[in-house]
Amino acid sequence: MDQRIAKLYEKVLAMPVPPNSVPQALFELGSASQTVHHAIEELYQQNEQLEQVQEVLGAEYQRYEELFEEAPDSYLVTDAHGKIQLANHKAARLLNIDKNYLVGKAIVNFITLEERQYFRNFLSQLSQSGRNQELLIRLQRRNGELFNTALTVAPSYDNQGKIKELRWLIRGITESRRVELVHIKEECDFSDRPIHSYSKGDIIPLNPQIIWLVSQGFVKLTTLCESGEEVLVGLADQGMVFGSYMTSLNTYQAIAMSDTKLVSIYVSEIIDSPNVSHTLVPKLNHRLRQTESFLAVSGFRRVQDRIYYLLRLLKQEFGEKVGNETRLSVRLTHEDLANACCTTRVTITRLLCKLKHQGKISFDSKRHIIVKDID
Template sequence: MNIENFIQRAEVLHKGLADLYQTANVLPWIPPDLLPQAFKELYNTSKIVQLAAEELYQQNEELVQTRNWLEAERQHYQDLFEFAPDGYLVTNTEGIIQEANLTAAKLLNVSKHLLVGKPMINFILVQERQQVHNELMQLYQSDRVKELFVRLQQRYGEFFDAALTVAVVRNHQGKAISLRWMLRNITDRHDAESALIKNDGDFNDRPIYKHSKGETIPLNPLVICYVCQGLVKLSTYCETGEELLIGLATPGMVFGSSLTSLNIYQATALSDVKLVLIYAAEIAASPNLSHTLLPKINQRLQQTESFLVICGRRHVQERLHDLLQLLKREVGETVPEGTRLSVRFTHEDFASACCTTRVTITRLMGKLQEQGLISFDLKKHIILKDFD
């Protein structure tokens, strides 16, 4: 039905009835054709109104059914949210809690209505807050889901090890508008991550931080990072803006801005990396921890000296040869064809470590390949053959 026609017909009916009313009140008689015409218009319009009313009634019934279905669905998902085995939180971009389920309230020992409006950072161990802040700043720049291992404190309770999975919610313009958090208590879990550092008793009860391949690892001058898994590239920049490779932190090694005097010191994950953070104040206060870390720091110093020797070689081919020997020791794994470098390095990486250009490295690598001293596997990892 056209609503405009309906309105026009209603206006015509109104005018006809008005004329009829005026004529009936002013004249002692009524023209014989006026009333039948008005009554006919009134009847036709009333039928249209009746049909419209029936249509509106049917639409209203459908809307009621749709509303009831939507309400049932909303309640279903609300129940899933409330009674999920993991804690769920929604915060704004500043980390202020806007929604929380019952499990999250139980984990943090706070009533749901009291959680709303509280900063999420308040429940994180003070020493770890800056690290979490840095991780979130990186998360805003990507669409990845971030997993953090931290210590949370219950209200009026003890700290517990927790795994936080955080995702950014964006609007249609791509602007971050909120964060979604999943909380899990992992205090009683003895999984493979704990086994990675089981030989270092001082690290057993510490949370593990994960970084994806290619990610820049934020550095805190108060913290030393212990590598549990993966490979970290340590680099700086020269006056020309070129990156210089100054070290590789392999599993069991430590690194941190407090271990260098360089103004620019960058750590980049060359593979998926798992780290444990150790505060310098803890090392100073714990002889056992200092004793555990001393050989690891010494290992890093020895590697730094090796890189210095490489840079001191006069000829580029000698620098490349020594670098490949170093990588063979640090990240080499035996395969039937020789020794495979477990991490894929680019010619740019080699160039920065050898203080030369990528073009020169490409030429020298091609020559080594022609001589049969190196080859590449299907994943482009270098295999060293009788390379001494």
Template structure:
């Protein structure tokens, strides 16, 4: 629907109705009680329809701006993925390659157009293929990241020893939909050795921590990446009208920083008491092992931003709210007796900005879901998604 054209047509309809109504009201020989009741209702209804259309137009403009901001954020994280120093592959759970970054393309010695759609097993040496098939069948059933060491062969090239770090990507219902592969050539272990989980944990533990209370704005600096040791941080920006736009939620073990976005206005707010560990960008440049370890955490932010972008593309506000609640359930949900409780209280303004609509609309829709028994609100104003609702 062309909303601008729709509003113009309403205005064209409303003006003659208003003129006719005024003329009929002031004619001395027509008593006021003789004005047709139906005509008065028609006039009033046309005025209400015009106001509703104007509100729809404003909401549509706000939604467009939200989509543009999210697309900018998504593209920035996509660039981080594309130009990462290590190889990254995205496959379906059968191991068919769906996406690859520049480093992976170079490692496998094949152009991207020929790589997409090929099975991972095509690059595994013959003697290791049976083992690879067994591992692939088990990977998507696991809930944790898995390490694999496989001998690969470049297309029309040499063999090399590769290390894979594989992570399962799941939809809001918990079903495996994709596999994310971090691919490294470990032929030269001195250059590609990564920080182990134990040493990485020690690395974080030995750093200073900065604490911020719930509601505080966290200072941002292009030279610092914040690692969240504990807590939840809201990442947002502001549109031209001054309205806040929710871009994402960074939780424990995620990273964020103003240097990780191309937006000129970027704000981080503590949604709970948080503890942050600073990591300087200069360290990442001289410590490849550290940047390698942080890259999967940056990828988490990319995936979340893409999820928010998908939500903003939904045509109906009800659908946007439904998918947002499902995403929040996955990101910050905690199991309770009644269902899944969102561990942090988000205001109706926060939810409205993520859905590209107004606070009043979100309040009405949440009230409707509550009446239907699909959600409830606990004593601390946290939303609980009921067990009885497979989908909201």
């Protein structure tokens, strides 16, 4: 194009009396050609950068694919209904079936007939709880051989909070180990212990030698800051633990937010009994992670960011699916939310009204918050 423009310009100059507009038009055409030339060069550079990024992503994908395939344990990826989407070589060998034939099959097909209904119930409850779960169950290889397994499943969610896929870790265990694990679960369900009942608003006594396990209800955990204001540091619902033994705060208070039933566990039992410690360690870990999350709320400089992050945390911890929306099972007052966000009740009320006006939250008839678009 540049060469053709140059030749045209030479011919015009060689004309006896060239029109005045023709050289100017050729100059403008040449300038436009240069602009197009520079744009093409930039596109070439961007294309090279995209190719480099594609190579990096390809290498990363290859790396993770190798990690998945060569993992020492058996892994499966299924949809929310248990239909297998991915399987590594270890899983194929464990089930005695070619890996290509695994994809598209339902994992329930490898469960013994006697336990299939139990497994389906487990899947249904998993979609409601939203937490990693472990299941002891017997699988059946393609040749009909039965074997004991411990399944650990981790759900993955989409932007609407629906389960997108399930990631399964499968480990074969011996019969003696299965009996041992079942024995641990049966022995440490604490169902035979005395129940301590508290009404809504009751202050729960704390003993440094006792850990409370929530059997029913909700408990609010608070402390006092230097200005004397109450600060929300945690919430405990069914299956969670709390107690003054688990904190170094000088001021620590537990208040029942509803009719609550608790089971007491002595710290000495955790130290002396491996079975008790095996049951409580995940619960203690859960409380630690929740406390850190509440602490992170106060780290945001803007109050609107604090309430937004807090609602996300509450949705994850205490959310119940109601159609396409999520209802917070715990009912927190504006004062409670203000204490968690280190601000005033008036500010929280204003921000909640703004979120409601934006369609991100709503309230049911019992004033429970329904989270619609907090991700």
